[in-house]
């Protein structure tokens with residue numbers, strides 16, 4: 001059975017432009033599914049509806065029409081490595097929070113083995129990092145902590161909203177590889193929304209391209225990356241490659 005299935009999802013928002021009855025159609029009749037262990041990248045430019053889609057898939061927003069079905073537990077990693085972690089909590093406590101919140105553990109000290117395992121999974125040494133505060137971490141380390149927290153309850157599904165967009169070019173790829181490897185080791189399917197098609201091509205098995213709230217192209221990542229059919233998909237690949245070459249030439253990364 002699919003761990004995530006969305007059928008004909010639509011969502012529009014009212015626009016306050018002085019005229020009554022104006023709407024922006026953020027998500028427009030989207031259907032998608034994710035089988036256990038699969039990985040799906042949802043790609044699109046700014047404002048195409050990616051975050052709205054994530055909020056609908058996670059049940060944080062009610063659709064105007066359509067349905068979402070999720071099986072089992074889900075984990076979430078957001079875009080902002082600075083806003084996403086409580087600044088007053090040490091990393092060990094942050095990572096343990098889903099176990100405590102969901103009643104899987106009663107006391108923090110009972111969570112220690114799972115916290116150590118989850119931090120090791122994202123390649124952070126538990127002895128060094130568990131006592132630190134988020135302010136004592138780099139952006140890439142913070143996203144690893146967010147990933148450890150998302151995976152600690154062994155979810156069947158991980159949803160990631162632009163997880164690398166606020167990171168330096170040089171740490172993007174390593175965090176992306178970690179998302180792929182850590183999810184695979186935990187047996188979690190993942191859906192990642194991003195504007196970075198090269199990054200999705202690197203770690204996702206399937207890719208959907210969104211434009212103005214609709215999916216305009218989808219298929220296996222290799223097919224989309226090597227033989228894109230839509231002009232927008234071709235543009236996204238070309239722009240992504242140009243940006244990458246610029247960084248490679250200028251900074252050797």
Ligand SMILES: Nc1ncnc2c1ncn2[C@@H]1O[C@H](COP(=O)(O)OP(=O)(O)OP(=O)(O)O)[C@@H](O)[C@H]1O
Pocket residue numbers: 013014024025026044045046047048049050051052053195
């Ligand atoms: N609460 C809201 N009220 C009104 N309009 C909204 C609301 N949330 C989103 N929108 C509009 O819906 C459209 C899709 O927004 P969304 O945030 O889903 O796009 P996105 O693809 O995630 O963009 P970005 O990559 O810039 O974060 C945009 O035109 C946005 O202005």
